[in-house]
Amino acid sequence: EVQLVESGGVVVQPGGSLRLSCAASGFTFDDYTMHWVRQAPGKGLEWVSLISWDGGSTYYADSVKGRFTISRDNSKNSLYLQMNSLRTEDTALYYCAKDEIDGDLGLYYGMDVWGQGTTVTVSS
Amino acid sequence: EIVLTQSPGTLSLSPGERATLSCRASQSVSSSYLAWYQQKPGQAPRLLIYGASSRATGIPDRFSGSGSGTDFTLTISRLEPEDFAVYYCQQYGSSSRTFGQGTKVEIK
Numbered sequence: 001e002v003q004l005v006e007s008g009g010v011v012v013q014p015g016g017s018l019r020l021s022c023a024a025s026g027f028t029f030d031d032y033t034m035h036w037v038r039q040a041p042g043k044g045l046e047w048v049s050l051i052s053w054d055g056g057s058t059y060y061a062d063s064v065k066g067r068f069t070i071s072r073d074n075s076k077n078s079l080y081l082q083m084n085s086l087r088t089e090d091t092a093l094y095y096c097a098k099d100e101i102d103g104d105l106g107l108y109y110g111m112d113v114w115g116q117g118t119t120v121t122v123s124s
Numbered sequence: 125e126i127v128l129t130q131s132p133g134t135l136s137l138s139p140g141e142r143a144t145l146s147c148r149a150s151q152s153v154s155s156s157y158l159a160w161y162q163q164k165p166g167q168a169p170r171l172l173i174y175g176a177s178s179r180a181t182g183i184p185d186r187f188s189g190s191g192s193g194t195d196f197t198l199t200i201s202r203l204e205p206e207d208f209a210v211y212y213c214q215q216y217g218s219s220s221r222t223f224g225q226g227t228k229v230e231i232k
Contacts, residue, residue: 110159110174
């Protein structure tokens, strides 16, 4: 079964740090770009960060740039998000997801596998 | 950065009716790079459509996508009770992904 399972979400004070993890199974993890996507309570989806299959390229939303770091360990089929200098506005459900693009065809296949999310609450 | 604007914010319809959801991009988007998702309360998003018009695996044929350039549409031909949910469009960028703000389809 293809699966992503997030963990690490807790309640943390503003200015604090946290590391989220995402364990992948059922597919060849190192074939895919991986993402973190978040959803604040009652709000829509916000893309946070992506990492290429080999970890060689990483990108971030402006809202987290300089504070969050995405990484992966392909030997452990795991994705991570190091979150520093946390703000109240970072409070959200954090999902990991995979997507795929066929560069030869120029076709984007969308984010076809998502975890169930892990909740981060930033509050004093 | 491309901004995706979805309309309407909320669509109130009855089961069996047709739903038409709009996603407008702030600049032209390749139709190959546009996807749609469904999200129900307490659940992760589910991929419905990729490449603007191709249904993902297991998605019923009452869901269809169309459009090009800056205007894209998700159509649900006949609403089933399980279709009442929030729908998001999303575009691929080489260094980012962008979601629209969502359209809620609610029971009238």
